[in-house]
Amino acid sequence: MKFNLGCQLSYQVDSWSTFVFNLRVVETNYQKLLNELLEISPDIEIDEYYSPFSENRYFRLNVPANTRLQLSYWAKVEMSHYYGDPGTIAEVAPADLPVEMLHYLYPSRYCQSDRLLRLADSEFGHLEPGYSRVTAICNWIYEKVIYLYGSSNPHTSAYDTATERQGVCRDFAHLGIAFCRALNIPARFVSAYAYGLEPPDFHACFEAYLGDRWYLFDATRRAPQNGLIRIGTGQDASDVSLSTIFGAVQMQEMKVFVEYLPASTATSDEIPQLTTKAIAIS
Amino acid sequence: MKFNLGCQLSYQVDSWSTFVFNLRVVETNYQKLLNELLEISPDIEIDEYYSPFSENRYFRLNVPANTRLQLSYWAKVEMSHYYGDPGTIAEVAPADLPVEMLHYLYPSRYCQSDRLLRLADSEFGHLEPGYSRVTAICNWIYEKVIYLYGSSNPHTSAYDTATERQGVCRDFAHLGIAFCRALNIPARFVSAYAYGLEPPDFHACFEAYLGDRWYLFDATRRAPQNGLIRIGTGQDASDVSLSTIFGAVQMQEMKVFVEYLPASTATSDEIPQLTTKAIAIS
Amino acid sequence: MKFNLGCQLSYQVDSWSTFVFNLRVVETNYQKLLNELLEISPDIEIDEYYSPFSENRYFRLNVPANTRLQLSYWAKVEMSHYYGDPGTIAEVAPADLPVEMLHYLYPSRYCQSDRLLRLADSEFGHLEPGYSRVTAICNWIYEKVIYLYGSSNPHTSAYDTATERQGVCRDFAHLGIAFCRALNIPARFVSAYAYGLEPPDFHACFEAYLGDRWYLFDATRRAPQNGLIRIGTGQDASDVSLSTIFGAVQMQEMKVFVEYLPASTATSDEIPQLTTKAIAIS
Amino acid sequence: MKFNLGCQLSYQVDSWSTFVFNLRVVETNYQKLLNELLEISPDIEIDEYYSPFSENRYFRLNVPANTRLQLSYWAKVEMSHYYGDPGTIAEVAPADLPVEMLHYLYPSRYCQSDRLLRLADSEFGHLEPGYSRVTAICNWIYEKVIYLYGSSNPHTSAYDTATERQGVCRDFAHLGIAFCRALNIPARFVSAYAYGLEPPDFHACFEAYLGDRWYLFDATRRAPQNGLIRIGTGQDASDVSLSTIFGAVQMQEMKVFVEYLPASTATSDEIPQLTTKAIAIS
Secondary structure, three states, X not given: OEEEEEEEEEEEEOOOEEEEEOOOOOOEOOEEEEEEEEEEEOOOOOEEEEOOOOOOEEEEEEEOOXXXXXXXXXXXEEEOOEEEOHHHOOOOOOXXXXXXXXXXXXXXXXXXXHHOHXXXXXXXXXXXXXXXXXXXXXXXXXXXXXXXXXXXXXXXXXHHHHHHOEEOHHHHHHHHHHHXXXXXXXXXXXXXXXXXXXXXXXXXXXXXXXXXXXXXXXXXXXXXXXXXXXXXXXXXXXXXXXXXXXXXXXXXXXXXXXXXXXXXXXXXXXXXXXOOOEEEOO | OEEEEEEEEEEEEOOOEEEEEOOOOOOEOOEEEEEEEEEEEOOOOOEEEEOOOOOOEEEEEEXXXXXXXXXXXXXXXXXXXXXXXXXXXXXXXXXXXXXXXXXXXXXXXXXXXXXXXXXXXXXXXXXXXXXXXXXXXXXXXXXXXXXXXXXXXXXXXXXXXXXHOEEOHHHHHHHHHHHHHHOOOOEEEEEEEEOOOOOOOEEEEEEEEEOOEXXXXXXXXXXXXXXXXXXXXXXXXXXXXXXXXXXXXXXXXXEXXXXXXXXXXXXXXXXXXXXXXXXXXX | OEEEEEEEEEEEEOOOEEEEEOXXXXXXXXXXXXXXXXXXXXXXXXXXXXXXOOOOEEEEEEEOOOEEEEEEEEEEEEEOOEEEOHHHOXXXXXXXXXXXXXXXXXXXXXXXXXXXXXXXXXXHOOOOOOHHHHHHHHHHHHHHOEEOOOOOOOOOOHHHHHHHOEEOHHHHHHHHHHHHHHOOOOEEEEEEEEOOOOOOOEEEEEEEEEOOEEEEEOOOOOOOHHHXXXXXXXXXXXXXXXXXXXXXXXXXXXXXXXXXXOOOOOOHHHOOOOOOOEEEOO | OEXXXXXXXXXXXXXXXXXXXXXXXXXXXXXEEEEEEEEEEOOOOOEEEEOOOOOOEEEEEEEOOOEEEEEEEEEEEEEOOEEEOHHHOOOOOOOOOOHHHHHHHOOEOOEOHHHOHHHHHHHHOOOOOOHHHHHHHHHHHHHHOEEOOOOOOOOOOHHHHHHHOEEOHHHHHHHHHHHHHHOOOOEEEEEEEEOOOOOOOEEEEEEEEEOOEEEEEOOOOOOOHHHEEEEEEEOOHHHXXXXXXXXXXXXXXXXXXXXXXXXXXXXHHHXXXXXXXXXXXX
């Protein structure tokens, strides 16, 4: 299924400043980039790079003082999806994990799994291991944490959300990740464009490594999983910030859009909708 | 200068368990591995790997229940050192940093630089940028934080240590890293064997990226910097834990040794000693 | 029912030091002090006082340097108990609370009820108000928090225990208090001698104000409620510390004992035992 | 010196709600209430009370649903002041403190002095005990903490402010109190009307017990100390909240005013101004 997506950002730059953006979509086996346009005004050199730690597509801008920076991004993407059978997807023991996954078992800034071991064990330790246990984590979060704009801030972490029980998509993702790691399930943060999100915004969810791949989970239930288009992955939000800014800058405007381009031949899996199927896009 | 070093560890393994060890020294331009021996008893297959995120030499062991696991490591290492002139080493602005360094500006589990911005600015913001500013950070930590065994625990982070003012080498390193990142200086955690440490133990210090390389800093002043032999680097201690254990295991014994092998032709730089020179081993 | 109880404490006092002790039992309508003996060696003047904030029986000692302080306390106490019917005891709305109870709705050092509002609401908000809701809180704590010596420290608070799910009697009490306050039920900390506690030690539990009095709750289930003899009450442990010490002091020994003195005519209510009846001693 | 002061508050009350207000000024030796008027609309019974823990003048209102509650308070106050000589005011050792002051050495919700012991000792432990040491604490806070509206929230505590170095008057007071307690100086929170505060608002500062009385300190330097008119005192802000609200309520308006009424015969001490003299109003 195909999507048009993108964003428009503008900033008032008061001092000479450096921006690191992470807002372009990646290409994966399940996510094809058909077309893409990135426009910056004024015309500033774009320093593109991939982190050695991921395939995220960062770019850096150095912007002079007293500039109104405008950034416009548009992409056309074709998503296919890997659909698995939740009933047959197993957890992988640390003994058998591909070694590059071990990193995603460790605690990180916003996912202090080391401090949530007993809580995770008490709530989920008795459940059957496998895909369904991560689903149970998402259900727990959906039921017990209130989605509330402005209820958290950039310092809020999974440790806080576990107790304070309120947050936004980023907090839901952090808590899901922390619970997974506390149960020895590798988990990572996903930033994404999300079809159907109201109001339109950048979105965050998470992936857990199960069976032989990364499966997508979204405890917020605010957008269909097969309408998510991946921007970046990382240990947590600190790795995939939309923009990291060094300097005196005011954001002035942010618009995000995601448009579904229906095909005349679409099957039922090819329509963006909430699903209980196991779904992978990485 | 040459060192013999190593460790002996033993564990009582009660359940079937997985260990991830990170205790072998790495090879760098300044650190040559002349010889090495790793012995495991009972004879268990060693699953060696490098993380995609570092050159650290992890290995994984899967150990049956009711085993007494014994591990003995010995290495002979030759260190040369890069010595720089502290007076000429500059900080590198985010605009000019090699892109792979940007990762080391982000907050991590034990180095919440995002919450220490004002403290770092208030204490160090007015100082001349450069190597000397990181030295000032180390002096501040040395003077204001008490080195005290048992005063911290595995959950203790830089945010705590900034206020509670007590800790061990790992806490000193985390605080130094967090301050550096808060000032936009890339910094990373270093686990090491340390000549002259009393009592002998694994050691932790940190590296800051300045000029064109990673310089070594140790705010504890408990061991000569040129007597440090690197095991691993990471965002913080969570990446380079000596051992990450999945299962029911009791540590029974840990011995660490580092022996200096004097050469008849040693210059003064070739004797392990505290120094105010800028020193790099990465 | 009658009890003999007491404690023996000894300290090595290195510098001139001040002690504030809170270990003598109080007298209430339900707790009669038949006899009491407090011995201090060396012979130091005892500065007894009641706090303006409670009826706790503090005493202060000023002890010279290089002293071995020995303290021996013995009391004979007769407990009667108010037994209520759990099914008929209501919560009291803030509108109707006696004004001196409002204080016990506020957050305190170890009971940060302001940060547990949503957690309390999510877990207990839907339950029928009344005595049974506080029982539900105790059951929750008993089931979800592990009683483990050494798992918490003097800084551990209800906010931590809610997530880390381990602690000792003091932590169980703090969490119960915090949940009650978050639901607008006045609650306070109780320090006590406890018959049947194994190993013998000082004990902590809590009281909630319901109906027209303070009812006793102990989420640890480690001692019969009618075998508790009250020492002090306060907002939390900071108010009723067994000993607050100003100076360089080492505790060397602590022994606590509580002995039940059976009466030939005891009814079943007059034997120390776990009960589901509502019980008050204040 | 005389002041007119007061406030106007209005609330939209959606559900049946209980308010506990603490906004009337107290009478002390140094603070005489010449006249006072409290008007509530609609006409609701006022349940006045003094806490057993303080002389604060709380009152409670029970308000029906769908009410617009308006509250208007006016008072005319005459302040005299106790002026002491900072050079001669000593700290009082715990051994010699009046017993009712010991309570103000204990940690509280927002003043976790138990976690700031080493920080306080490291920054102020070497200073001469006495009034000047509390002045040094205030100077430290004034210099290192930025006064910034919106930089803290109702959960922010001294532990946070010590590190995050930003806050408002309440945070400045909490940090001053926590440092004092960590040095064994009794300290308490003071809510007040403040002449000269821009913009007009309720104010917070603190008192430390030194010599034989409570001296007033204000680390914000935003209002003259002799223009402060006391509302309440407590362990921290949780005891003297302007309004504690149980129910669904929106604040709609808050106006505060303090007017100095100059006397033709005023000496220089009788004009509101910043001073370095030791000043007491309790």
